[in-house]
Amino acid sequence: MRDMEKLLILGAGTAGTMAANHLRATLDQDAWSITVVDQDTQHRYQPGYLFIPFWMKPERVVKDRRELLHDGVDFVEAAIARVHREQREVELVDGRRLSYDWLVIASGTRPDPTLVDGMADGALWRDKVHEFYTYEGSVALKEALAGFTAGRILVHITEMPIKCPVAPLEFAFLVEDHFRKKGVRHKVDITYVTPLDGAFTKPVASAELGGLLKDRSIRLAADFAVERIDNEQHRLVAYDGRELPFDLLVTVPPNVGQQFVTDSGLGNDAGFVPVDKHTLRSVVDERIFVLGDASDIPTSKAGSVAHFATEEFVDNFVAATQGRPLPNSFDGHANCFVESGRGQAMLLDFNYDTEPLKGTFPVPVAGPMTLLKPSRVNHLGKLAFEQIYWKMLLPGRRLPVSSHMSMAGKRRPKE
Amino acid sequence: MPTNTLNGRTFEVDTEGFLTRREDWSEDLATDLAALIDLELSEDHLATLRFMREDSATTGVTPTLRRMQTVGGFDIKTLFALYPGKPAKKMAWLSGLPKPVGCV
Numbered sequence: 001m002r003d004m005e006k007l008l009i010l011g012a013g014t015a016g017t018m019a020a021n022h023l024r025a026t027l028d029q030d031a032w033s034i035t036v037v038d039q040d041t042q043h044r045y046q047p048g049y050l051f052i053p054f055w056m057k058p059e060r061v062v063k064d065r066r067e068l069l070h071d072g073v074d075f076v077e078a079a080i081a082r083v084h085r086e087q088r089e090v091e092l093v094d095g096r097r098l099s100y101d102w103l104v105i106a107s108g109t110r111p112d113p114t115l116v117d118g119m120a121d122g123a124l125w126r127d128k129v130h131e132f133y134t135y136e137g138s139v140a141l142k143e144a145l146a147g148f149t150a151g152r153i154l155v156h157i158t159e160m161p162i163k164c165p166v167a168p169l170e171f172a173f174l175v176e177d178h179f180r181k182k183g184v185r186h187k188v189d190i191t192y193v194t195p196l197d198g199a200f201t202k203p204v205a206s207a208e209l210g211g212l213l214k215d216r217s218i219r220l221a222a223d224f225a226v227e228r229i230d231n232e233q234h235r236l237v238a239y240d241g242r243e244l245p246f247d248l249l250v251t252v253p254p255n256v257g258q259q260f261v262t263d264s265g266l267g268n269d270a271g272f273v274p275v276d277k278h279t280l281r282s283v284v285d286e287r288i289f290v291l292g293d294a295s296d297i298p299t300s301k302a303g304s305v306a307h308f309a310t311e312e313f314v315d316n317f318v319a320a321t322q323g324r325p326l327p328n329s330f331d332g333h334a335n336c337f338v339e340s341g342r343g344q345a346m347l348l349d350f351n352y353d354t355e356p357l358k359g360t361f362p363v364p365v366a367g368p369m370t371l372l373k374p375s376r377v378n379h380l381g382k383l384a385f386e387q388i389y390w391k392m393l394l395p396g397r398r399l400p401v402s403s404h405m406s407m408a409g410k411r412r413p414k415e
Numbered sequence: 416m417p418t419n420t421l422n423g424r425t426f427e428v429d430t431e432g433f434l435t436r437r438e439d440w441s442e443d444l445a446t447d448l449a450a451l452i453d454l455e456l457s458e459d460h461l462a463t464l465r466f467m468r469e470d471s472a473t474t475g476v477t478p479t480l481r482r483m484q485t486v487g488g489f490d491i492k493t494l495f496a497l498y499p500g501k502p503a504k505k506m507a508w509l510s511g512l513p514k515p516v517g518c519v
Contacts, residue, residue, distance in 0.1 A: 159480075159481060160479075197501070197504065223500070223501050225491070225495075225502075225503070227491070239491055239492060254481070270481075
């Protein structure tokens with residue numbers, strides 16, 4: 001009898017959990033072991049971080065990672081030190097070494113507030129300077145918002161790329177709605193501060209989202225490259241000399257890959273792993289695939305991308321282990337709900353080659369979802385997704401949405 | 416894709432005026448383009464553009480300001496002094512690379 005083949009997956013978040021469960025259903029139990037490593041046992045529903053400052057109970061976003069993994073998947077709770085790809089081994093911080101035949105890196109991205117002067121090292125951090133990209137940050141922001149009734153709020157992106165690039169816009173719309181409902185909207189000045197030249201990166205979405213900011217009387221400060229946070233004067237300072245005063249700063253710190261990726265020599269300057277964007281296979285090591293936010297693919301870092309990419313990956317992985325050509329080509333498909341306040345949401349659907357367009361989804365004209373236009377049904381879709389995530393996505397059940405983007409229902413802008 | 420002609424040189428651009436073909440670029444073209452935005456290219460300017468060309472040739476994407484600092488060794492404040500207002504955008508345009516969007 002030959003030895004078991006060993007698949008090691010680094011990270012038990014959206015991509016790692018999905019990959020483990022899909023592959024456990026695909027690979028022969030007697031021929032393959034699957035082991036997932038993560039530094040803790042808490043799987044967080046990250047889209048919930050957006051809602052915690054407003055209404056969602058924090059404990060609702062957490063489940064035990066081990067309960068989300070299928071039988072036959074081993075879980076190791078440990079921090080990762082580095083990948084030794086010459087030996088095909090992963091070294092853990094506690095000194096243990098795990099060998100592998102094939103490696104999947106699904107270790108995601110993390111906010112690093114130490115990269116901006118006056119952010120994590122400033123006196124105002126978690127006091128008047130907040131973020132909602134971590135569980136702790138989101139809970140702290142909830143308290144800060146509860147006591148805020150008048151003044152200037154900045155909703156700020158430090159630099160791109162960031163996880164869920166629409167989340168700061170959603171936060172701006174939700175916080176505007178929050179103060180409107182409290183009857184103090186007229187006492188709160190909200191500015192959306194971005195390093196981009198508009199509300200979003202792509203023209204059609206930027207125009208629609210920019211229009212919505214204007215409708216809600218949210219100011220836009222574009223092309224803002226932050227140099228530092230002035231903790232004494234309570235100002236956000238840009239390299240070009242602009243200074244924006246604030247009473248509450250809600251920032252998105254720079255997003256980087258995990259330290260072990262950099263320490264292993266596998267990351268680019270931001271710690272993301274260069275891969276072939278259609279196969280998610282490492283460009284330097286054919287035994288390594290990278291799923292979810294950890295790679296450098298040029299599309300949104302978002303759960304929907306991890307989902308669609310992982311579905312394409314499964315058959316490719318099996319083919320790779322058998323020495324066959326990879327059958328599937330990932331198109332960069334992303335599908336993002338954008339909360340727009342007033343109990344409504346917009347929907348963006350796009351890929352590497354097609355920017356977010358207007359129209360209906362998934363069926364032409366009938367919808368029922370509306371692309372790039374606020375509607376109640378989109379908002380209900382976003383809320384319903386929480387249960388779909390836990391009960392269908394992570395266990396590896398296929399959703400009735402194609403992993404490839406479709407042009408059906410989309411309208412191209414007039415030339 | 417529209418085609419532009421400047422001082423006898425022809426090059427293809429996207430709807431926002433950024434070059435779409437790498438091979439259309441030259442330092443002379445950059446110098447002529449710079450004049451359109453009231454910049455006179457010094458050796459310091461050219462050093463940034465050369466780095467962007469070399470870096471993007473291996474990565475396939477336009478470098479961010481942070482990368483210009485961490486990998487290229489250029490001080491971000493200096494870049495703002497060299498290219499007032501919007502350095503990332505101006506440098507991308509002058510070096511014939513796609514507009515830096517940091518993805519979607």
